Amino acid sequence: MLCFALTCGYAHAQHVVSGTVKDENTGEQLPGVNVVLKGTSSGTISDAEGRYSLEVPSQDAVLIFSFVGYAKQEVPVGERNSIDVLLMSDISTLDEVVVVGYGTQKKSVVSGSISSVKAADLEGMPINRIEQALQGRTSGLTIAANSGQPGGGATVRLRGITSFNRDGGNNNQPLWVVDGVIIDNGGIGYLNQSDIESIEVLKDAASQAIYGARAAAGVILVTTKKGKAGTLKMNYNGYYGISEPARKLDLLNATQYATLRNEAAAANGDPLPFANPEAYGQGTDWQSLIFNKSAKRQNHEFSISGGNEKSTFYTSFGYLSQEGIVATDISKYKRFNIRLNSTHKAKKWLTVGQNLGYAYNKSIGLGNTNSEFGGPLSSAINLDPITPAVVTNPTEANLPIYTNNPVRRDENGNPYGISPYVGQEMTNPLAYISKQLGNYDWGHNIIGNFFVEAEPIKGLKVRSTVGAKLAFWGNEAFTPVYFLNSSNIISQNSFTRENNVRLDWNLENTISYTRTLLEDHNVTVLVGQGAYLDDNTRMTRVTFNGIPADNFDDASFNYKVPATQRTSDASEGQDHTVSSLFARINYDYKEKYLISALVRRDGSSRFGENYRFGIFPSFSLGWVPSNENFWPANDVVNFLKIRGSYGFVGNDNIGNFSFLSTIGSGRNYTFGTTGSYLNGFSPNAPANPNLRWEETTSTNIGFEATILNDFTFTFDWYKKATKDILQNPRIPFYVGAISNPAANVADMENSGIELELGWHKQVGELTLGFNGNFSYLKNKVTNLGNGIKFLTDGNAGFQGSAYSITRTEVGHTYNSFYGFQTQGIFQTQEEIEAYVGPKGKIQPNARPGDFRWEDINGDGLINENDRKFLGNPMPNYTYGFTLSAGYKGFDVVVFSQGVAGNQIFQGLRRFGIASSNWQTEALGRWTGPGTSNTYPRLVTNDPNNNLNNPSDFYLKDGDYFRIKTLQIGYTLPKSVVSKVGLERTRIYVMSENLATFTKYNGYDPEIGGGTMSIDRGIYPQARSFMVGLTVGF
């Protein structure tokens, strides 16, 4: 298994051996490598250039080379006096180290459940945001992009959800910790993926509990790259390519549209709106007007790292630019990154250092990325295909609607067409784009920490870290005078500037002591203390109205409009503070029996005075039978670890001051005869001093194995029980309160299994690899408190419908789809007559072609009580795998991921606007007996609520399997590149989202958001093709 190469020298009878130690892959010299004479304690350490020199007693001597992160090598000296060694980096072996909270641990002795993604897994991957780096790469995570808007975030759920949606579901996003600095949910997008050394996903309470009251939604630790002592290393990686939409919706053309509109009108008894549908031909394809098949995309990263025994550094520069595939002029993203990480050994016993990242981003967003209420995409889906995109016909262009209104025009002065059929929020996307041009959001993020670590006695480390995140962000927006249609009119322009600033900081002090007692007892003890402050956003916004400009470029705040034309606003956030104490002990005996226990005590400013401090303990046990003497010494099962854990974590993401009673105004009254009134103030609701964290108890049982040397296998089973989930239940009126105070009332359970499988094999010059993972998750609400039967989620409205399309009820998955159930279509009047209940005909007003609704409660009526659970928005199954192969200089990587078990609610057609266009599915509508049993007749007023009722008709299977990345690379032979002074040169081509296999007929089955899988016309993920280059100097 150990691959090494020796450069043999000639035999000399000397006692000194010297040589250079290098990395086998990169050829980089390795300083600090331990070189020990086997069987003795004498040895040396390689210097900054990787050189070592050691006296050996005889030719029988054996040298042991060891270095963290590399496989140990034993080399018999023989007659040689010069031995150069290539160490193989050791990512897949058991000496791998994983980052745990406040430290690292050897993977083989970790008894909690942690999944890792390493830099090597991400190298050269087209990853714009860190969520993409995780999607499909580890078990336990369900990740769905919120949209395909460049720079857009994603919805991340670690082992399900443990809280009810508030704040758009952000309270269910895991805690991100970058180099020890806690980053709020929205802020993680600043990271440059090539700076990432590793990502650790802490999945069970045993590993999470070190983050106590903030860990219930899971913890993701990100570690950025550090320099290594040795020669200066420079790396460039970049790619350039284009993106395109993978799929268009099949929408009706103008003739089909007119035909179906006529049919719907006739069914309604209305006059036909279109005399001659054939005359309209194909009409306007709105989608093709906004889709860009060659949106540019590029990414360049350059890093320098190196150092000596005293100081090491890693510094990098990154540039990312991506154009959106929808309405590119108003959908773009740019980011610049700079990073400087350095470590200095100030004294033998004292290390200081810092990790500092800066990012600037400029983002142009089209606004509605998943909304059925207008915006370019939604309008393109719903607008009739008859209206021209640009009106060139002079007769039409001289209609009053164009001449009497400030309509938007193209560069030739022709007005953008305004639909006479589909109005309200649906507007000509080209006109919409023209009014948004130039508007953008910007952000500067400075995130970093500074640390001092002293090691006064070997193994005892005292460390102080201060970390901070300083963020500035805002936007600039000019709104011109416009008339998009009669519902979208702005008669005075405005120019708005918004600035936000926010500073979060933390201070942590830890003392750890690692010691091996009596040779076999390995103990590490950690105690620490932390203080955290965040949430203090300060915002100011100024708007000037009616400035003498008509586009963004000309707009300026130097136009001094009168005070009455200026509006301003400002606000500031409320501080959130956390104060913590924590301790952990890790113990193992001969790496056979593993015990870890930890406890964190968190105080949070968000908790009521009666529960200011929460204590979160956890422990885990492990047994490594393969290290037992009885374990057969064969190569079948090389390594086996069985582990289990139990513990408690909390969620303090419950809003600031929810426990307090606020005083409300406006309780006014008038005394006397003067006519003036007095201001009255009283509490809005009683305080809830008992308000506390949501608490999740988690049990995890798993094992890890290495089989036949090449296979690694990890299995986990877990169960999480969350109690005291926060809600604002309606309180009885007799309490007399105006608002409903928050209270800890509900309970929920998540359980699941996870598998990770790896296989790596080298056959001659062929390397093969496979990494796969699979997760199954089940979520169940077990209690809603106070006898409350169900809850509905404000995020899950369906256009103007009175019905929420999801419901949370005890015994069901949180936020399950809920609605009416169709039972086919009435083919004939007889079928309607025959559909009877206790009160006679159940749907007396139905006509053939209408849905037959299931009378769920059997009362003979169809009303709100005839709804049921229809499906689940969150996938039960997620999986991903990477296949890799290399031969000589060539390499191929295929990374794919998928989900299964969820439904998608396809609510992208505006049923409230009866004249909205249809997908071509509508051509298969019911038109007479036997024509369709799934798609109802079209009728303008929809008296049977065929389309108005949220029902299973709108639900589609959400399963998909996606080839996320395909990359083919070629590394030029070293003999060639070294001539021009390069260490390594690789060229590659790749594709992102090359193919998606799904039955779903919308743009994209991957739909994030507070409640996932509701397709309101989602901005789809792009398919990209890129060429790239990696150069190492």
Added chain:
Amino acid sequence: MESMKRYIKYIAVTAVTLLPLSACNDFLEVKPKGLDLEANYYQNQEEAFNGLVAVYDVVGWQGGNLTTKVGATLSASDDHLGGGEGTGDKTFTTWADYTLTPATGPQEDLWKKGFSGIFRANTLLLKLPGVPMDENVKKRFIAETLVLRAHFNFDLVRLFKNIPLLTEIVTPDEMYGIEQATPQEVYAQIEADLKAAIAEPNLPNTVPASSEGGRVTQGIAHALLGKVYLYQQKWAEAAAEFHEVNGATPGALNAKYGYKLVDNFGDLWKSTADVKFNSESIFEVGYTSTSAGGWGCIACTEGNILNIMTGPRGYTTKTANAPDYISGWSYFPVTQSLFDAIHYDPRYKYTIANLDSLKQYGIADYTPGAQNTGYFLEKFAGRKSNTPVGQAGAPELNYPQNMYEIRLADTYLMEAEALVMAGTDLTRAADLLNAVRARVGLSAVAATMDNIKLERRLELAGEGHRWFDLVRWGDAATVLAGRGFVAGKHEILPIPLNELNNTKLEQSKEYGGTR
């Protein structure tokens, strides 16, 4: 060893860094910015007064569904109907035709009103002892709050009979565990609150009308206590309290409180400043046109919404001398029965607006609304002359006419009733009754219950007393039989349906419950 010293130094530095943070309670005490919190409010006299104003606010409560105590009880009485537009507003018509269910009717708003007031009063009573302020002023505030709490509890127990009795704010822990009290327990608390207020020398006998008119006085406390006794048929105690309010000589000024019937009955229904808090007014509910109330929050206005509600719908004048009603919403139309009873009474023209007559004579026109009778409530119908002009807000929600919760003619008649029922001083009873009659030029009659009942109906028509009186006298079942009133059921309102969800409250037996 040199380096060892440095280690020690470093450890000391770390320890020093740790120390201030171990005192982390301060660090966790985050001051909310820009938010007033209950915990740090009520820090001075001004904030205490703001809290008191909030309690008074509930006295003038007008619910988001246009529900007011007076409006709702008008619709239930034999003098009025629900009215409103077209099919009518179910909130009131269901009480007018006694088709109330726990889900439909005005009960939820009236229930909310009462308990909102009690919550605010209990909050203030909890906070006041700790407020650094003038102790005498504080004692006055406490007495005022007790009287207001008694007022809210009295309305609740009269309307619902079976209510929770809350003398402290309900904490989230006990929120769902509250049970109903017996009416006797509630009445005992009401009496105790009023007696405590009366015993407080800092509660003044009178207040300056211009600046403090409407604030609780000893007179209000006595009048309310008398009424509370009267509802419990404690005749002697009731008579004693009313005697205190009405004074030694019926019709003459009671100098202690400044009470005297106003000379001109019609003046009572004006909304000008000189009429507000007149000598006949005991417990008056203040409204104003200056609060800029708008449609966004009807409950937020300080204007009187009964004016627009009771006005005739689609009113247009045909002649110059037509009355200046504004076009209203035709709620609470007056019944033929009240018209017949009052038609030849001097108070008729101040009580009823006869739109049918105006229409018939071509003076004005209007559009009949739901349950139209052609008769409207003149006492409150909004007029052009009191419609706010040049004020912010919706004019129709900002009428400044005050309402009388208790006025002297009422207490005269209540005392007369108590005396007659007790059979004690029939002479004084007759003097009281006839003082009320004499004011409008009617001759004296004997002090009998029948005469008192009729006098109350005519004198207090449209002011929200009739339904309570009918129920109290046991006459409701007879008088309201034609309206669907069922004896043993409709004497009270059902406990609102939503209030039974997840709580320990029981529905009253009258509505099929267990209480």
